[in-house]
């Protein structure tokens with residue numbers, strides 16, 4: 001069982017992640033982890049926080065001489081902003097600390113503030129938003145980079161791009177080669193493969209900046225070079241599509257998920273939607289007329305690229321705040337505002353990559369097992385031989 005956990009608050013000292021269950025011998029590069037952390041920080045529309053942070057992973061266990069040793073991996077990522085919050089959020093109560101607190105008593109519609117304050121019995125929503133914040137996803141991205149390291153050993157690669165920001169859409173599919181080229185670009189604007197569509201997306205973000213508003217959108221994660229048969233049709237909880245959906249919707253602000261062309265499929269007749277099956281006698285392999293299913297049929301990978309989309313609502317902290325109620329006075333009040341992102345769709349794509357990588361690595365290890373990478377590879381190669389001979 002590959003399992004992970006994260007801890008840490010937005011303005012706490014650091015974020016922590018543990019990952020247990022990677023086989024021994026997987027090559028791990030800190031540079032590759034930090035590269036993904038950097039990719040998560042990018043994109044047009046981010047707030048001031050990302051200018052303060054330069055996220056870097058500090059591995060404290062589970063990796064020696066650049067390879068996993070089979071023990072749980074623990075990673076720390078410092079919050080540089082912590083130095084500005086040591087008095088507001090100390091671990092131990094301090095004398096006179098009351099004045100230094102930065103309470104949030106005007107809950108933001110759309111955030112975790114009100115439901116969390118009621119549920120955990122706090123008059124100050126600060127204690128809720130500190131953990132609800134998507135700063136937590138920094139730890140997920142670090143874990144995702146470890147999952148990608150395993151998958152890469154089997155030629156599986158995962159990338160993402162932006163399909164829509166508000167009403168501005170790409171309006172076509174992107175090829176794997178386009179995604180690879182996009183990933184090599186130094187400057188990330190909205191991580192869209194098409195310059196014209198990206199300019200339209202930027203105009204939407206600019207409008208949100210101008211009007212004190214925020215904007216959501218759609219990202220797509222693509223996993224390339226997958227074997228047939230990760231996940232299974234046999235029970236509800238082994239179906240890969242269901243597990244991917246849970247992983248993607250567990251991301252902050254993601255309210256919908258689509259595998260392949262689900263929405264389009266729901267509007268069309270079956271004859272236009274299913275991916276026809278063909279056979280190449282020379283190469284002795286099956287192939288498909290299209291990839292509208294997004295690489296999953298019956299809860300199993302079918303060997304096509306996996307296409308998973310996340311639909312993000314707009315960020316709920318608005319410079320022009322919405323109506324709310326003050327928790328202390330119960331009087332009508334405008335919602336709290338603190339420095340915030342305006343558009344996070346490109347960053348969400350990177351977090352989506354991490355979540356997809358983790359789910360795929362879990363399904364991969366369920367199928368092929370192994371305490372060492374050598375053993376996993378032997379099992380994988382045996383299965384691939386069986387598939388070739390099918």
Ligand SMILES: Cc1cc2nc3c(=O)[nH]c(=O)nc-3n(C[C@H](O)[C@H](O)[C@H](O)COP(=O)(O)O)c2cc1C
Nearest residue numbers: 111112132133134252253315316317340341344347
């Ligand atoms: C990459 C990323 C960055 C985010 N940044 C902010 C932010 O700056 N301000 C904010 O109010 N919400 C932000 N959010 C969204 C909130 O974390 C989220 O809306 C909140 O935790 C409530 O959860 P829910 O929207 O999933 O219901 C961000 C989400 C993501 C994925």
